[in-house]
Amino acid sequence: xRLKNQQxxxxxxxxxxxxxxxxxxxxxxxxEELITYECDGLTSYRQRPAVVVLPRTTxxxxxxxxxxxxxxxxxxxxxxxxxxxxGALPIEDCVLxxxxxxxxxxxxxxxxQQVVVQPGVINNWVTQTVSGAGxxxxxxPSSQIICSIGGNVAExxxxxxxxxxxxxxxxxxxxKLVLPDGTVTEVGGQVPEMPGYDLxxxxxxxxxxxxxxxxxxxxxxxxxxxxxxxxxDFTSVxxxxxxxxxxISAGIIPAGMEMMDNLSINxxxxxxxxxxxxxxxxxxxxxxxxxxxVEVAANKQRIADICKQNGARSITTANDPETRLKLWKGRKAxxxxxxxxxxxxxxxxxxxxxxxLPFVLQEIENLSKQYGYRIANVFHAGDGNLHPLILYNNSxxxxxxxxxxxGGEILKxxxxxxxxxxxxxxxxxxxxxxxxxxxxxxxxETMQYIRQAFNPQGLANPGKIFPTPRTCGxxxxxxxxxxxxxxxxx
Amino acid sequence: xRLKNQQxxxxxxxxxxxxxxxxxxxxxxxxEELITYECDGLTSYRQRPAVVVLPRTTxxxxxxxxxxxxxxxxxxxxxxxxxxxxGALPIEDCVLxxxxxxxxxxxxxxxxQQVVVQPGVINNWVTQTVSGAGxxxxxxPSSQIICSIGGNVAExxxxxxxxxxxxxxxxxxxxKLVLPDGTVTEVGGQVPEMPGYDLxxxxxxxxxxxxxxxxxxxxxxxxxxxxxxxxxDFTSVxxxxxxxxxxISAGIIPAGMEMMDNLSINxxxxxxxxxxxxxxxxxxxxxxxxxxxVEVAANKQRIADICKQNGARSITTANDPETRLKLWKGRKAxxxxxxxxxxxxxxxxxxxxxxxLPFVLQEIENLSKQYGYRIANVFHAGDGNLHPLILYNNSxxxxxxxxxxxGGEILKxxxxxxxxxxxxxxxxxxxxxxxxxxxxxxxxETMQYIRQAFNPQGLANPGKIFPTPRTCGxxxxxxxxxxxxxxxxx
Numbered sequence: 001x002r003l004k005n006q007q008x009x010x011x012x013x014x015x016x017x018x019x020x021x022x023x024x025x026x027x028x029x030x031x032e033e034l035i036t037y038e039c040d041g042l043t044s045y046r047q048r049p050a051v052v053v054l055p056r057t058t059x060x061x062x063x064x065x066x067x068x069x070x071x072x073x074x075x076x077x078x079x080x081x082x083x084x085x086x087g088a089l090p091i092e093d094c095v096l097x098x099x100x101x102x103x104x105x106x107x108x109x110x111x112x113q114q115v116v117v118q119p120g121v122i123n124n125w126v127t128q129t130v131s132g133a134g135x136x137x138x139x140x141p142s143s144q145i146i147c148s149i150g151g152n153v154a155e156x157x158x159x160x161x162x163x164x165x166x167x168x169x170x171x172x173x174x175x176k177l178v179l180p181d182g183t184v185t186e187v188g189g190q191v192p193e194m195p196g197y198d199l200x201x202x203x204x205x206x207x208x209x210x211x212x213x214x215x216x217x218x219x220x221x222x223x224x225x226x227x228x229x230x231x232x233d234f235t236s237v238x239x240x241x242x243x244x245x246x247x248i249s250a251g252i253i254p255a256g257m258e259m260m261d262n263l264s265i266n267x268x269x270x271x272x273x274x275x276x277x278x279x280x281x282x283x284x285x286x287x288x289x290x291x292x293x294v295e296v297a298a299n300k301q302r303i304a305d306i307c308k309q310n311g312a313r314s315i316t317t318a319n320d321p322e323t324r325l326k327l328w329k330g331r332k333a334x335x336x337x338x339x340x341x342x343x344x345x346x347x348x349x350x351x352x353x354x355x356x357l358p359f360v361l362q363e364i365e366n367l368s369k370q371y372g373y374r375i376a377n378v379f380h381a382g383d384g385n386l387h388p389l390i391l392y393n394n395s396x397x398x399x400x401x402x403x404x405x406x407g408g409e410i411l412k413x414x415x416x417x418x419x420x421x422x423x424x425x426x427x428x429x430x431x432x433x434x435x436x437x438x439x440x441x442x443x444x445e446t447m448q449y450i451r452q453a454f455n456p457q458g459l460a461n462p463g464k465i466f467p468t469p470r471t472c473g474x475x476x477x478x479x480x481x482x483x484x485x486x487x488x489x490x
Numbered sequence: 491x492r493l494k495n496q497q498x499x500x501x502x503x504x505x506x507x508x509x510x511x512x513x514x515x516x517x518x519x520x521x522e523e524l525i526t527y528e529c530d531g532l533t534s535y536r537q538r539p540a541v542v543v544l545p546r547t548t549x550x551x552x553x554x555x556x557x558x559x560x561x562x563x564x565x566x567x568x569x570x571x572x573x574x575x576x577g578a579l580p581i582e583d584c585v586l587x588x589x590x591x592x593x594x595x596x597x598x599x600x601x602x603q604q605v606v607v608q609p610g611v612i613n614n615w616v617t618q619t620v621s622g623a624g625x626x627x628x629x630x631p632s633s634q635i636i637c638s639i640g641g642n643v644a645e646x647x648x649x650x651x652x653x654x655x656x657x658x659x660x661x662x663x664x665x666k667l668v669l670p671d672g673t674v675t676e677v678g679g680q681v682p683e684m685p686g687y688d689l690x691x692x693x694x695x696x697x698x699x700x701x702x703x704x705x706x707x708x709x710x711x712x713x714x715x716x717x718x719x720x721x722x723d724f725t726s727v728x729x730x731x732x733x734x735x736x737x738i739s740a741g742i743i744p745a746g747m748e749m750m751d752n753l754s755i756n757x758x759x760x761x762x763x764x765x766x767x768x769x770x771x772x773x774x775x776x777x778x779x780x781x782x783x784v785e786v787a788a789n790k791q792r793i794a795d796i797c798k799q800n801g802a803r804s805i806t807t808a809n810d811p812e813t814r815l816k817l818w819k820g821r822k823a824x825x826x827x828x829x830x831x832x833x834x835x836x837x838x839x840x841x842x843x844x845x846x847l848p849f850v851l852q853e854i855e856n857l858s859k860q861y862g863y864r865i866a867n868v869f870h871a872g873d874g875n876l877h878p879l880i881l882y883n884n885s886x887x888x889x890x891x892x893x894x895x896x897g898g899e900i901l902k903x904x905x906x907x908x909x910x911x912x913x914x915x916x917x918x919x920x921x922x923x924x925x926x927x928x929x930x931x932x933x934x935e936t937m938q939y940i941r942q943a944f945n946p947q948g949l950a951n952p953g954k955i956f957p958t959p960r961t962c963g964x965x966x967x968x969x970x971x972x973x974x975x976x977x978x979x980x
Contacts, residue, residue, distance in 0.1 A: 111843075111845045112843045112844070112845055134741075156683065158683070166682075167683055169683075169688065169691075170660075179936065183932055183936075184932070185930070185932045185933050185935075185936045186930070186933055187933065187936070189908070189910065190843055190908045190909070191841045191842070191843060191873075191874065191908070191909050191910050192656075192873070193646065193648070193657055193841065193875075193910065193912075193913055193914065194910050195695075195910060195911055195912040195916065195917045195921070195925070195928070195955070196695075196917065196925070196929070196934075196937045196955060197692050197695070197696055197700075197937050197940045197941075198659065198688075198691045198692055198694070198695060199692075199936060199937060199940070201659075201688045201691030201692065202687050202688055202689075202691065202692050202940075204688070205685075205686075205687070205688060206687055210687075222741035223741075224741070225741070249601075251624075251712035251713075251714070251715070291781075291785060292785055292788050292789065294782075294784040294785060294787075294788045295781060295782055295784060295785035295788070297784075298782050298784050298785070299782065351681045351683065352681070353602045353680055353681060354602070355601045355602055383681075383682070384681065385683075418679070418680045418681070419680070419681055420679065420681050420683065420684050420685060421685055422683075422685040423683055424683065426685065427685045427686065431685070435685070435686070438685070439686070440675070440676070442673055442674070442675045443675050443676055443677065444686075446667075446669065446673075446675045446677070446689060446944075447686045447687050447689060449943035449944055450687045450689070450692075450940065450943060451687075452943065453939035453940060453942065453943035454936075454939060465685070465686060
């Protein structure tokens with residue numbers, strides 16, 4: 001009881017200030033309501049925030065951040081909470097700024113092919129809003145029916161259609177930002193290239209450590225005249241990998257090119273029963289081709305030929321939206337299906353140079369055997385972005401630790417072959433310890449320059465991305481926490 | 491004589507240190523040799539540097555920068571000196587670090603479609619090196635046979651082929667950097683998306699204010715199966731502009747789409763006599779289409795139809811390399827040809843949303859009449875990147891000032907319609923006074939965060955990009971200059 005009262009007394013004046021800005025409905029502080037916000041999509045780590053706020057406007061976000069800044073309270077932004085690297089994982093005594101009430105599409109400018117949205121807008125809504133006029137928003141994470149554009153910006157999200165069109169950073173033209181001291185600023189603009197430093201580029205993928213985006217200008221693309229999905233099935237993963245290499249080497253850039261292995265194929269067939277994925281295939285390739293009808297027809301033929309040359313047993317193609325959706329259905333459900341294979345699964349996200357695919361897949365199989373955990377492979381093959389799903393049972397003591405170690409080995413393997421420890425899920429809380437495997441101390445310190453410049457008090461999403469409280473940003477955070485405690489606890 | 495000796499005594503110990511790193515041949519200090527380095531492509535401003543150094547390796551650049559840092563001497567990097575915004579304009583008492591000796595192609599990795607080059611490598615060499623294997627480097631500034639990749643990185647250069655494939659920043663995967671204190675660091679890597687802040691993106695276009703790139707990893711593209719250039723001529727600039735809009739609205743993204751007006755057409759026909767550009771046309775469009783043969787054929791037809799619907803008098807197309815080159819020849823020579831129309835010309839570089847083309851071109855014509863200077867328009871129509879060439883005679887007193895004022899009015903017009911004051915030439919020394927027209931004080935201060943973080947002493951290319959010595963970076967520079975003077979002048 002004493003502890004509870006202490007907690008209460010410490011936050012009371014702060015909550016009063018939040019309520020003055022947001023109203024009572026805009027502040028969540030009851031323990032049972034706070035449980036929802038204990039973790040994001042990385043469910044293996046949990047921490048209840050002290051308080052959750054639900055702003056609706058840029059001004060409200062700025063006021064909330066100013067209160068945090070004045071009182072040295074760390075704050076963490078959260079979109080839909082679907083992130084897989086724990087980027088929105090709370091820390092003790094933090095304020096969670098949730099953008100779920102910021103769901104307005106503010107401007108639709110079809111002539112200049114752009115829309116302006118609030119950060120809470122769901123990814124899929126953008127395409128839904130403009131598809132009638134023949135446009136779409138390209139980045140499409142598997143979670144696109146629930147994840148928010150703000151979260152996509154924070155994590156620089158990808159998706160199956162990012163091979164040809166690029167990840168989120170390639171589709172953000174400008175941002176209205178609330179900086180960690182509550183200042184409102186704008187970066188980028190309506191035209192793609194702007195003078196001065198590319199702050200839009202720095203902010204996208206900064207995982208909430210540089211401030212909060214409150215208005216986002218997105219580029220939308222014209223829907224292609226023709227779209228075709230091609231499914232090829234192979235009797236070995238290596239053959240499928242070789243087909244991927246040959247397609248790219250032939251100068252073809254499909255809209256997307258995905259691979260799934262036998263374990264994933266059977267998992268999705270068990271769960272969503274597409275009926276299209278041969279259960280005995282060692283690997284399938286799903287290739288989406290878009291463009292003019294003549295171009296799609298020609299590329300379809302070329303891709304089919306390359307797949308056959310690499311030993312594909314069968315080729316299925318789909319031209320109409322319904323059949324295309326059916327072919328994609330299994331891939332989109334792959335993560336969810338993994339949940340049916342095993343009580344728990346851990347998704348890893350690494351990138352390798354495409355040419356290393358066969359070697360790395362073999363090594364992953366070796367690691368799987370060595371550690372004794374099954375690994376299902378689902379990935380963006382075209383850009384070498386792997387998503388090994390490690391299947392385990394969290395109720396077995398020590399399993400999570402072993403699985404994390406195995407995940408770490410996979411990441412180190414990616415780095416060893418010249419790749420990266422994250423393709424589209426971000427570093428967050430989950431992978432910061434692997435940053436030194438990829439970057440030298442100098443490289444990391446150079447990144448910290450940016451963090452310190454934007455976030456000198458270290459209050460914006462502390463403890464994310466960077467491995468250790470190496471420099472003053474993080475040190476300041478501990479100072480901030482100490483000061484806050486001493487201020488409120490007497 | 492006294493002054494000269496003072497100058498000499500001040501620099502003597504510094505030059506000795508440079509010579510110890512670079513040898514006597516690596517240091518230029520004779521007045522008559524320094525004249526070459528007084529300006530870059532923006533010839534209306536000149537300032538002789540105190541000394542020029544010619545490093546060959548990353549280590550030598552780092553040593554030179556360390557000497558500058560220890561002695562508080564400002565330094566400015568220079569590539570081929572073709573920049574049009576004065577980004578490599580020296581200041582008094584500075585060291586100019588010229589990359590002309592850093593011209594090695596360090597690595598060619600065709601499998602992963604990338605090359606690693608030193609900054610002095612000429613833009614065109616990259617394509618020449620890989621074209622035999624069926625690849626090319628996309629960004630192609632008009633100066634591509636002489637400009638350096640390092641300069642392209644500094645200014646985030648564009649070119650006629652950047653409509654479809656993007657400007658320099660879209661083609662740089664990674665950088666080895668010498669930071670302003672002489673630390674060597676690496677940003678980006680071999681795969682396109684890397685975790686942490688996008689420092690590669692921040693560095694590209696930072697105009698030498700954050701350090702010096704000494705190794706650059708570039709993405710190369712597969713040469714398209716088929717390329718076609720289409721020339722359409724129009725009896726009004728508005729009709730050509732409407733055709734541009736309609737082509738993009740139809741969902742076609744040509745590799746490049748350029749427009750030239752009557753004055754430019756006649757200038758290039760006078761000088762290079764292509765014989766292909768109708769002298770009585772009010773505007774011509776040059777459209778390059780690439781892709782599969784069937785795709786190019788289909789798009790050629792669609793573009794020709796759209797041009798005709800917008801009143802094009804004639805359509806010429808070229809499929810073979812020789813004829814394509816002939817059609818491009820005039821466009822590539824446009825800036826040089828302007829020099830034959832008038833003793834001097836001033837190239838402006840602004841961006842507008844494409845939909846504003848007809849309005850802005852009309853307004854530029856009005857400004858031309860109002861100020862009494864002829865303006866030739868040559869531009870990347872597809873991405874709304876204007877290059878008005880203002881023709882004048884610099885020997886008439888006050889002419890340059892009027893022309894700069896007129897150029898400024900054009901930039902303000904670009905900003906008014908939602909555009910930008912630079913598309914591909916950078917801000918440099920020339921346009922920093924227009925930054926407040928485009929950005930608020932907060933926006934500029936946010937950019938300065940980055941500069942101060944990387945460049946706290948303010949020694950790397952001081953006085954560029956930002957309008958005033960607003961914050962401590964620049965203030966530090968004045969301090970540095972003062973200290974340096976007081977140190978050496980007693």
